[in-house]
Amino acid sequence: MWTKILLVDFHPFAIVFYRCLFGLIMLLPIIFMKGLQKQLIPTKSLIFTAALGAAIPWTLMTYSQQYLDTTISGIINALSPILTIILSVLLFKKQANFSEWISVGIGFSGMMMIFLFQQHFEASNQIVGTVILLCAAACYSLTSLLTDKYHQAVSPYILAVWTLTIAVVICGLLAFIVQPDHIVHVLSPVHLLIFVIFGMLSSGIGYVLFYYLVHEGGPVFAVFVTFLMPCVTFLLGAVILDEVITWNMGAGLVLVLTSIMFLTKGKQKRSWKHVKKHYQKSI
Incomplete structure (x- = not known):
């Protein structure tokens, strides 16, 4: 929703630059308050993972919003857990259990239901937007997988800072090239509040x-929250942006949410004491 509003006056690169810049403004004082500044020295793998975490997917996601409704975007983002399972099998040779494969089938069935009855979908730019957004979702999946495999010992605060820093550098340079006057627009009270x-x-x-969820529950668990995005985007898209919700979109959403049961089946739940202990240790 915020992206659609900002796209009126900002290039996608500028949007990503400012949202990451304001995120850094929020996190850097916390880093120094917690004495984590000595851990800010990055490795090559951390830089690569950080780039996949924000700079690439957020730019792709912002571009996709020029072609897709907010409701459709939220549902496509909900594919992240499914993509995480597939990529973990293909790239990291991890064995997916039966419940995870069932969730893949149900999730994709939901996506097919959503798009099957879309009027003029084939003749519109929605296909382009869908492909772009799927690439962004794949970046989220890779980020969670790489973090779980190579950066378990790194604090979530450090991971977040580097993710935002890489995006600020890359998208900041590109933003000043393609839209030199973006600073004028950000001074607007409305835009400032949004950022x-x-x-x-x-x-x-x-x-x-x-990143904390990646540490505690693993890569699939971390991107699991994207299943909640369609619920929120349905409401915001209909109430605020006057977008139409069709019956097949609702049916597809039900199928996507149903796959949650299979994703969580057999997962070992961690006690709150364990979570609290690990959290205190990591910060």
């Missing part, structure tokens, strides 16, 4: 929580 919410909360605190 405070979008950047500090959604991007800054949001990524700390994301």
Whole structure:
């Protein structure tokens, strides 16, 4: 929703630059307050993982919003857990259990239901937007998998800071090239308020929580929250942006949410004491 509003005055590169910049403004004081500044020295693998975490997917996601409704975007993002399972098998040779494969089938069935009855879908730019957004979702999946495999010992705060820093550098340079006057637009009170919410909360605190979930529950568990996005986008898209919700979109959403049961089946739940102990240790 914020992206669609900002696209009126900002290039996608500028949107990603400012949301990451405001996220850094939120996190850097916390890093120094917790004495984590000595851990800020990155490795090559950490830089690569950080680039996949924000700079690439957020730019792709912002471009996709020029072609897709908010409701459709939220549902496509919900494919992240399914893509994570597939990529873990293909790239990391991990064995997926029966319940995970069932969830893949149900999830893709939901996506087919959503798009099957879309009027003029084939003749519109929605196909382009869908492909772009699927690439962004794949980046999220790879980020969670690489973090779980190579960066378990790195604090979620450090991971979040580097994810936002890489995006600020890359998208900041590109933003000044393609839209030199973006600074004028960001000074608007409305835009400034949006970037405070979008950047500090959604991007800054949001990524700390994301990496924390990777540490505690694994890559699939971390991207599991994307299943909640269609519920929110349905409401926001209909109430605020006057977008139409069709019956097949609702049916597809039910199928996607049903796959949650199979994703969580057999997963070992960790006690709150364990979570609290690990969290205190990591910070």
